[in-house]
Amino acid sequence: MQPGRAMNNGIAVDLRNVVKRFADVCAVDHVSMQIRDGEFFSMLGPSGCGKTTTLRMIAGFEFPTSGEIFLHGKSVGNTPPFRRNVNTVFQSYALFPHMTVAENVAFGLRMKKAPPADIARRVTEALELVRLGDYAARRPRQLSGGQQQRVALARALVNHPEVLLLDEPLGSLDLKLRKEMQLELKSLQERVGITFIYVTHDQEEALTMSDRIAVMNAGRVLQIGTPTEIYERPICRFVADFIGETNFIEGKVESVEPGGIATITSDDGLTLRGQAIRPVTPGMNVTLSIRPEKAFLAVQAPPGTPNCYQVRVERIAYIGSDTRIDVRLGTRLFDLWEQNSRSTLDRDAYWQPGETGYLWWPAENAIILTE
Amino acid sequence: MAADTLASDSQPREGQIAALLRRNERLQLGLLLFPGLFWLVTFFALPLVVVVLYSFAASGPGGRIEWTFTLNNYRTLFTESLYVNAYWRSIWAGVWTTLACLILGYPLAYYIVRRPPRWRTVLLFLILIPFWTNFLVRTYAWMLILSNNGIINSAIQALGLPSVALYPSEGAVLVGLIYGSLPFMVLPIYASLARFDFTLMEAAADLGANQVQAFLRVMLPLTMPGVAAGSVLVFIPTVGQFVVSDLLGGAKVDYLGNLLQRLFTRSNPPNWPLGSAMAIVFMIVLTVAIIIYFRVTTEEDR
Numbered sequence: 001m002q003p004g005r006a007m008n009n010g011i012a013v014d015l016r017n018v019v020k021r022f023a024d025v026c027a028v029d030h031v032s033m034q035i036r037d038g039e040f041f042s043m044l045g046p047s048g049c050g051k052t053t054t055l056r057m058i059a060g061f062e063f064p065t066s067g068e069i070f071l072h073g074k075s076v077g078n079t080p081p082f083r084r085n086v087n088t089v090f091q092s093y094a095l096f097p098h099m100t101v102a103e104n105v106a107f108g109l110r111m112k113k114a115p116p117a118d119i120a121r122r123v124t125e126a127l128e129l130v131r132l133g134d135y136a137a138r139r140p141r142q143l144s145g146g147q148q149q150r151v152a153l154a155r156a157l158v159n160h161p162e163v164l165l166l167d168e169p170l171g172s173l174d175l176k177l178r179k180e181m182q183l184e185l186k187s188l189q190e191r192v193g194i195t196f197i198y199v200t201h202d203q204e205e206a207l208t209m210s211d212r213i214a215v216m217n218a219g220r221v222l223q224i225g226t227p228t229e230i231y232e233r234p235i236c237r238f239v240a241d242f243i244g245e246t247n248f249i250e251g252k253v254e255s256v257e258p259g260g261i262a263t264i265t266s267d268d269g270l271t272l273r274g275q276a277i278r279p280v281t282p283g284m285n286v287t288l289s290i291r292p293e294k295a296f297l298a299v300q301a302p303p304g305t306p307n308c309y310q311v312r313v314e315r316i317a318y319i320g321s322d323t324r325i326d327v328r329l330g331t332r333l334f335d336l337w338e339q340n341s342r343s344t345l346d347r348d349a350y351w352q353p354g355e356t357g358y359l360w361w362p363a364e365n366a367i368i369l370t371e
Numbered sequence: 372m373a374a375d376t377l378a379s380d381s382q383p384r385e386g387q388i389a390a391l392l393r394r395n396e397r398l399q400l401g402l403l404l405f406p407g408l409f410w411l412v413t414f415f416a417l418p419l420v421v422v423v424l425y426s427f428a429a430s431g432p433g434g435r436i437e438w439t440f441t442l443n444n445y446r447t448l449f450t451e452s453l454y455v456n457a458y459w460r461s462i463w464a465g466v467w468t469t470l471a472c473l474i475l476g477y478p479l480a481y482y483i484v485r486r487p488p489r490w491r492t493v494l495l496f497l498i499l500i501p502f503w504t505n506f507l508v509r510t511y512a513w514m515l516i517l518s519n520n521g522i523i524n525s526a527i528q529a530l531g532l533p534s535v536a537l538y539p540s541e542g543a544v545l546v547g548l549i550y551g552s553l554p555f556m557v558l559p560i561y562a563s564l565a566r567f568d569f570t571l572m573e574a575a576a577d578l579g580a581n582q583v584q585a586f587l588r589v590m591l592p593l594t595m596p597g598v599a600a601g602s603v604l605v606f607i608p609t610v611g612q613f614v615v616s617d618l619l620g621g622a623k624v625d626y627l628g629n630l631l632q633r634l635f636t637r638s639n640p641p642n643w644p645l646g647s648a649m650a651i652v653f654m655i656v657l658t659v660a661i662i663i664y665f666r667v668t669t670e671e672d673r
Contacts, residue, residue: 059573059577060576060577061573061576061577080576080581081573081576081577082576082577082578082579082580082581086577087577087578088573088574088577090570090573090574092568092570094568094570094571094573094574095574096571096574096575096589096593097593098592098593107575107578107580107588108578108579111578111579111580111584112579155578156577156578159578159579
């Protein structure tokens with residue numbers, strides 16, 4: 001499936017210090033990453049973070065200002081797109097409107113001058129793969145958005161690319177279809193075994209599908225890791241904030257215990273305990289990040305828990321699976337989610353605004369961020 | 372009709388004509404179509420019938436029309452070399468002008484479309500500026516440029532070279548025709564390209580097409596409507612023109628338009644039946660040519 005694998009130690013794409021400047025804007029700022037063979041790799045970040053430009057440089061639509069890009073060990077920095085064995089699924093799909101579905105899928109093979117019998121067979125296979133076998137003779141405009149999306153996938157996959165690049169391919173689908181396609185894409189990727197590089201600004205999408213995620217902002221890569229690492233051990237405030245939701249409490253380190261548990265005094269005088277990921281020393285200014293589902297609200301103070309504060313419930317939002325509770329902690333509102341694990345209409349089973357409770361969390365649930 | 376939303380019977384003050392109109396949809400349709408149909412019949416269909424009738428008549432002494440049925444006019448057109456040659460010359464001039472405008476106009480339209488929006492407006496404006504000057508004046512300007520003591524020859528002489536006879540000639544006619552027609556080619560192609568999704572070119576490149584392949588297989592087929600419209604807008608007026616060939620050709624070679632003009636107004640006596648036959652053949656040839664052209668060029672879109 002993947003030609004040219006020699007001498008690359010299982011690395012499909014290797015970016016080394018890649019910089020891309022447009023006029024006076026630095027769109028991609030010294031990006032280095034290694035994407036492994038057969039991996040589902042996502043670049044995640046807000047719009048303008050450089051993820052799409054990075055993808056376009058791997059595709060060959062843009063050339064790096066400096067730095068190097070290797071495809072299976074071969075430098076491709078200035079190779080035009082039609083000489084790279086890489087295919088792209090565009091955000092707008094970019095299907096050729098004057099060709100049928102089959103002609104669209106056959107386009108890449110025709111350009112490579114594959115034998116006609118070969119083309120016919122592979123086009124049929126590719127359309128079967130995306131479950132569009134009956135639509136070969138249709139025009140793209142006669143298909144729904146989801147079907148067009150699958151044609152775009154088939155058109156790229158039929159060429160057996162070394163790497164498949166996907167630029168927010170689910171962006172224009174509605175929510176339900178998007179969730180279906182997420183699972184379908186993931187299972188497709190597992191079946192064909194091709195390296196997928198996926199660009200998205202949707203953190204849930206990235207978490208659902210990816211083997212690893214690169215979180216980007218302002219042209220830089222902030223963190224690369226598995227979905228669990230990114231979510232549970234964010235290395236900076238931006239990552240913690242961008243992926244999922246969290247409560248930030250700023251403060252100063254008082255003392256550090258072995259194992260990285262540190263005691264912190266917040267700006268408004270609370271004493272809090274959290275887990276340091278990077279070494280911290282007393283006196284350092286840090287930010288504590290506590291995810292809303294990792295903090296708890298109890299009727300009575302649990303005995304022997306250090307991170308325990310008496311709080312007043314300010315707001316309640318019942319959203320079915322969870323109840324989202326805003327409590328007042330010091331000068332701020334603290335958000336926590338309680339799973340509705342009991343099925344009941346009993347009003348007493350749910351927190352009500354104005355009630356008083358005890359907010360607490362295990363020290364290892366609070367992450368200490370230094371940046 | 373807004374009137375349909377009102378209850379017709381409950382309007383006692385309504386006039387009889389209005390009531391009649393409301394009930395009779397055919398009458399409504401007829402009244403709405405009348406102005407347009409009247410115009411077409413009076414100013415297009417009737418004159419065309421008159422021309423067809425003339426073409427089968429004979430020209431008598433002093434240019435008088437003699438109402439007999441004869442095919443002599445058509446026979447003359449297809450046998451006398453003066454007319455046969457003029458037809459070919461005009462059609463070739465039309466073909467070359469169209470091709471030249473296409474080759475010059477497509478890259479120009481492409482260039483304009485790829486500029487930032489602000490520059491696009493400025494460049495389109497520049498394309499349209501020549502229309503602000505009378506066409507005759509602009510053609511006279513070409514005489515000044517191409518004549519023996521014109522700008523080009525002055526420059527050649529200043530270099531110490533012998534002057535070149537550029538005007539009057541068939542080449543000068545072609546230059547004038549291309550110059551005058553170019554905007555009519557650029558604008559429709561521009562309109563097509565402005566609607567073209569350039570991501571498709573990236574998609575083609577991504578799938579292994581080089582720039583030439585991507586152009587031939589993606590951009591050209593999808594901008595064919597503009598190319599076809601521009602070609603027709605250039606070809607038809609070019610084949611029938613008589614002013615440019617008169618001025619820049621020095622009235623030495625005859626194009627279709629020149630002969631037509633002469634047969635109807637200048638020759639002594641005028642020969643309207645022959646002129647009419649010429650116009651009818653001209654119309655049929657053009658119609659057939661355009662139908663074939665559209666069939667070939669827009670095949671992909673069906």
